[in-house]
Amino acid sequence: MTNSTKVTLAAAMTGRKLQHQMQSVRANKHAVNRDLVARKATGVHAPFYYHIHLYMPCNQKCIMCVPNGRHPKDLIPFPQFEAFFDQIKSHAEHITLIGGETLMYPWMEEVIDLLAEHKLAVTISTNGTMLTEKLIGKLLTLRELNLRCSIDAATAETYHKIRGTDWFERVTRNFRLFSEMASDYPAIRQIMVYVVMKANLHEVLAFVELAKEFSPHQIQFHPVRHVTGWSVENGTGWTFNGSEQSCESFKDDYNAAIRQAARKCGSAGISHEVMIMK
Ligand SMILES: C[S@@+](CC[C@H](N)C(=O)[O-])C[C@H]1O[C@@H](n2cnc3c(N)ncnc32)[C@H](O)[C@@H]1O
Ligand code: SF4
Numbered sequence: 660m661t662n663s664t665k666v667t668l669a670a671a672m673t674g675r676k677l678q679h680q681m682q683s684v685r686a687n688k689h690a691v692n693r694d695l696v697a698r699k700a701t702g703v704h705a706p707f708y709y710h711i712h713l714y715m716p717c718n719q720k721c722i723m724c725v726p727n728g729r730h731p732k733d734l735i736p737f738p739q740f741e742a743f744f745d746q747i748k749s750h751a752e753h754i755t756l757i758g759g760e761t762l763m764y765p766w767m768e769e770v771i772d773l774l775a776e777h778k779l780a781v782t783i784s785t786n787g788t789m790l791t792e793k794l795i796g797k798l799l800t801l802r803e804l805n806l807r808c809s810i811d812a813a814t815a816e817t818y819h820k821i822r823g824t825d826w827f828e829r830v831t832r833n834f835r836l837f838s839e840m841a842s843d844y845p846a847i848r849q850i851m852v853y854v855v856m857k858a859n860l861h862e863v864l865a866f867v868e869l870a871k872e873f874s875p876h877q878i879q880f881h882p883v884r885h886v887t888g889w890s891v892e893n894g895t896g897w898t899f900n901g902s903e904q905s906c907e908s909f910k911d912d913y914n915a916a917i918r919q920a921a922r923k924c925g926s927a928g929i930s931h932e933v934m935i936m937k
Pocket of ligand 2: 717718719720721724725758759760786
């Protein structure tokens with residue numbers, strides 16, 4: 660199913676559910692939560708959270724994602740996004756936009772303008788390569804934003820190895836700029852995201868040090884997922900063996916490094932999200 664189809668279906672479903680939409684975002688949300696607690700098989704109230712795959716193309720070749728760089732071409736045409744948003748805007752509380760590289764979406768500024776008119780929280784995942792001063796200025800118009808910034812490395816060498824591009828300086832500069840420009844906006848939050856695998860485990864502490872520069876709202880360390888059995892390359896001169904790189908295969912070392920990273924975040928007063936493996 661293409662992403663445009665997914666949105667069309669979601670829009671149609673939302674349209675059907677609108678007849679059960681409550682008068683306000685809050686009332687609607689309570690109704691949805693009541694249905695969940697009651698374990699009702701079919702919810703009749705409109706959803707308050709939406710996760711939208713806006714744009715599938717991307718400019719990187721991350722070893723744990725699309726290492727050959729052959730990203731799907733699907734995107735949601737802007738008029739379709741507008742029509743979808745029109746159906747959900749009265750009851751949506753939180754929208755997550757994801758890609759591909761989300762900020763490469765050709766109508767990103769128009770999307771931000773549309774979302775900025777409404778009282779809702781927006782989460783955007785990005786690799787940071789397209790963050791310009793102009794785009795950051797736009798992002799600051801949102802009422803509430805969680806900008807999830809992916810790096811996965813504390814050095815240019817490891818960044819290149821994992822993300823397949825030589826853009827460590829570029830993205831750290833962009834994230835620094837975002838941090839400076841957003842400093843007076845308490846509802847605009849920068850969340851640094853580090854996907855952990857064997858090849859970058861040794862840099863988790865250095866990453867906490869680096870991330871301090873961005874005064875982040877939070878640092879998240881996530882173990883790499885769904886790569887067991889992979890044997891792939893991204894053109895940077897190494898072969899990624901998914902079974903060896905998965906954190907389950909070096910669980911004790913992973914847990915020790917992540918606990919240390921969590922302690923380092925704690926002593927620096929940085930909120931953090933980590934997963935300890937059982
Ligand atoms: C698919 S990307 C899309 C947004 C943007 N291009 C970026 O890199 O943040 C969303 C998040 O998924 C993470 N990710 C990609 N492949 C993963 C994997 N195999 N396991 C865990 N996280 C992964 C990325 O590092 C990123 O933080
Ligand atoms: S930048 Fe994001 S979408 Fe692109 S390959 Fe990397 S993780 Fe995947």
